[in-house]
Amino acid sequence: MADLSVTLGPLRLKNPVLTASGTFGYGREYEDFVNLNRLGGIITKSITRDPRAGNPPPRITEVPGGMLNSIGLANVGMEAFVREKLPYLRNLETQIIVNVAGNSVEEYEAVVSRLDREKGIHAFELNLSCPNVKEGGLTFGKSPEAVFKIVERVRLHTNRPLIVKLTPNVTAIGDLAQAAVDGGADILSAINTVMGMAVDVSARKSVLGKMTGGFSGPALKSIALAKVFEVVRRVSVPVIGIGGIFSAEDVLEFLLVGASAVQIGTANFVDPAISEKVVNDLEIYCEKQGIEDLEEIIGKLDVDGAGGDGNKNRL
Amino acid sequence: MTGKPGPTSAKPVVNKYLVMEKSRLNETVFKIRFLANDIAERVLPGEFVNVRPGPTFDPLLRRPFSVYLANPEEGWIDLLIKVVGPGTELLSRLEEGDLVDILGPLGRGFDLETVGTAVLVGGGIGIAPLVFLAHELLFLKKPVHFFQGFGNAGEVCGLEDLEALKIAPVVSTEDGSFGVKGLVTDPLRDFLRKQKDPEKIELFCCGPNPMLAAISNLPDSDRWKAQFSLETRMACGIGACMGCAVPTFDGEQYRLVCKDGPVFKKNEVWL
Numbered sequence: 001m002a003d004l005s006v007t008l009g010p011l012r013l014k015n016p017v018l019t020a021s022g023t024f025g026y027g028r029e030y031e032d033f034v035n036l037n038r039l040g041g042i043i044t045k046s047i048t049r050d051p052r053a054g055n056p057p058p059r060i061t062e063v064p065g066g067m068l069n070s071i072g073l074a075n076v077g078m079e080a081f082v083r084e085k086l087p088y089l090r091n092l093e094t095q096i097i098v099n100v101a102g103n104s105v106e107e108y109e110a111v112v113s114r115l116d117r118e119k120g121i122h123a124f125e126l127n128l129s130c131p132n133v134k135e136g137g138l139t140f141g142k143s144p145e146a147v148f149k150i151v152e153r154v155r156l157h158t159n160r161p162l163i164v165k166l167t168p169n170v171t172a173i174g175d176l177a178q179a180a181v182d183g184g185a186d187i188l189s190a191i192n193t194v195m196g197m198a199v200d201v202s203a204r205k206s207v208l209g210k211m212t213g214g215f216s217g218p219a220l221k222s223i224a225l226a227k228v229f230e231v232v233r234r235v236s237v238p239v240i241g242i243g244g245i246f247s248a249e250d251v252l253e254f255l256l257v258g259a260s261a262v263q264i265g266t267a268n269f270v271d272p273a274i275s276e277k278v279v280n281d282l283e284i285y286c287e288k289q290g291i292e293d294l295e296e297i298i299g300k301l302d303v304d305g306a307g308g309d310g311n312k313n314r315l
Numbered sequence: 316m317t318g319k320p321g322p323t324s325a326k327p328v329v330n331k332y333l334v335m336e337k338s339r340l341n342e343t344v345f346k347i348r349f350l351a352n353d354i355a356e357r358v359l360p361g362e363f364v365n366v367r368p369g370p371t372f373d374p375l376l377r378r379p380f381s382v383y384l385a386n387p388e389e390g391w392i393d394l395l396i397k398v399v400g401p402g403t404e405l406l407s408r409l410e411e412g413d414l415v416d417i418l419g420p421l422g423r424g425f426d427l428e429t430v431g432t433a434v435l436v437g438g439g440i441g442i443a444p445l446v447f448l449a450h451e452l453l454f455l456k457k458p459v460h461f462f463q464g465f466g467n468a469g470e471v472c473g474l475e476d477l478e479a480l481k482i483a484p485v486v487s488t489e490d491g492s493f494g495v496k497g498l499v500t501d502p503l504r505d506f507l508r509k510q511k512d513p514e515k516i517e518l519f520c521c522g523p524n525p526m527l528a529a530i531s532n533l534p535d536s537d538r539w540k541a542q543f544s545l546e547t548r549m550a551c552g553i554g555a556c557m558g559c560a561v562p563t564f565d566g567e568q569y570r571l572v573c574k575d576g577p578v579f580k581k582n583e584v585w586l
Binding site for chain 2: 023024025029030032054056061062064065066067069071074266268269271273
């Protein structure tokens with residue numbers, strides 16, 4: 001049996017398959033479909049200091065190649081999370097990563113310092129880049145200065161692995177990555193959704209209640225691969241790839257590009273059992289290819305010369 | 316006066332199920348029968364299934380459908396599929412012997428614990444969960460009245476299945492091309508006005524939101540009970556994506572159609 005485990009700085013995963021925040025509820029929603037203990041880890045919905053009801057509907061719509069969402073960080077808030085959700089997660093034999101969001105630096109600090117008192121949380125992921133929540137016109141995740149400041153402040157409240165999730169909705173994602181590392185991030189994850197919009201022509205309205213939303217789905221993969229490629233060349237901390245992953249082959253693409261692990265997101269909505277299937281398929285792949293340690297292939301993209309077979313045929 | 320939520324089945328399953336037969340009910344509506352033992356034996360009226368339109372990821376998301384009929388002995392479920400876009404278009408092209416990825420049963424169905432006289436009110440394809448419900452109510456030996464509206468005669472569907480149950484619905488069309496001319500709420504209003512004991516009446520409604528809102532605003536609506544089955548855009552169907560939220564009646568919070576619904580009691584959500 002191949003070794004699928006991966007080590008991301010201070011965080012060790014039994015395999016590289018995580019579930020992306022906002023697509024896997026608080027884990028339990030998927031217990032009927034997935035042996036949760038088979039996953040590398042579970043990343044919770046974004047947790048904020050106070051409960052959030054979320055955005056007005058319609059909150060989702062399908063578009064070519066994926067979907068738009070504008071959920072608005074609907075969640076139970078940190079105290080209810082600790083009381084009602086964490087006890088279940090804590091009993092699982094997988095890594096529990098809590099995604100944290102807020103409207104201010106103080107809110108991020110408050111949530112992380114509160115949750116840092118709890119057992120059973122193996123890492124925090126900071127959502128600095130939710131495209132659906134803007135207070136006073138500010139989105140933290142877009143400016144390197146703001147990213148540095150918030151990560152530096154949050155870093156003071158926890159010694160657990162700190163992951164910073166990067167937005168692609170910027171000119172230079174590498175600058176954000178560098179700022180997050182400078183602020184004290186142990187690991188980066190990329191990418192969050194790409195801002196998108198859909199219009200109902202007959203009503204002359206945006207389909208979503210909040211005008212714009214986050215695009216995700218299969219069509220995100222090629223964008224995400226390029227962004228991950230950019231980030232891994234810029235910083236030396238481990239990177240988790242996210243975007244349009246629906247199969248083990250998709251995972252391998254991200255690993256080759258240099259991601260040390262991945263997150264499965266929108267695919268969970270289409271097939272609630274997909275995360276475990278991808279783990280199984282990675283095992284099968286390794287066995288067929290004679291790979292003993294999956295970590296061997298991380299970053300092993302051949303960047304010299306022309307592309308793969310697909311391109312040679314076109315010459 | 317929202318009461319406790321309706322019943323919910325045991326755990327949902329996700330599996331590939333065989334198309335047993337397909338029939339066309341009108342220009343855009345198809346009835347498809349799936350061999351789905353584990354769903355058929357557990358699904359309750361008002362619950363739904365979430366169906367993948369095809370084996371690829373384009374179209375991407377599952378499409379939710381209320382179960383139209385279920386036969387646990389023979390192990391099948393029927394769905395009514397109205398072609399409204401690329402996903403339902405693909406489903407309408409299914410043929411006998413095809414395998415389809417279905418997740419279900421999902422949600423909370425109609426609460427039948429306190430029903431006295433049942434009045435079922437459907438609009439268009441909203442007839443789907445009500446036929447299953449009528450079946451169950453007859454089994455429980457409850458009196459059933461059925462009001463069903465369509466836009467025009469071309470949209471009529473499902474009446475032969477009601478006939479098989481010996482239910483004679485009051486059918487209305489907006490343009491008068493079939494049954495009574497007008498909205499479904501017109502004959503319903505007259506019927507309700509004549510009731511000597513409105514407290515024994517419980518309405519079970521499924522249709523477009525404006526229809527549901529009109530029903531909840533009928534005169535004396537505080538005197539009878541009502542349950543509404545809602546339709547929204549939906550992704551996961553299992554309460555994870557939170558995409559199918561509808562505002563509560565007081566406008567303070569949201570409820571998820573997939574998990575808290577799709578059936579809601581009167582004054583539970585804002586229609």
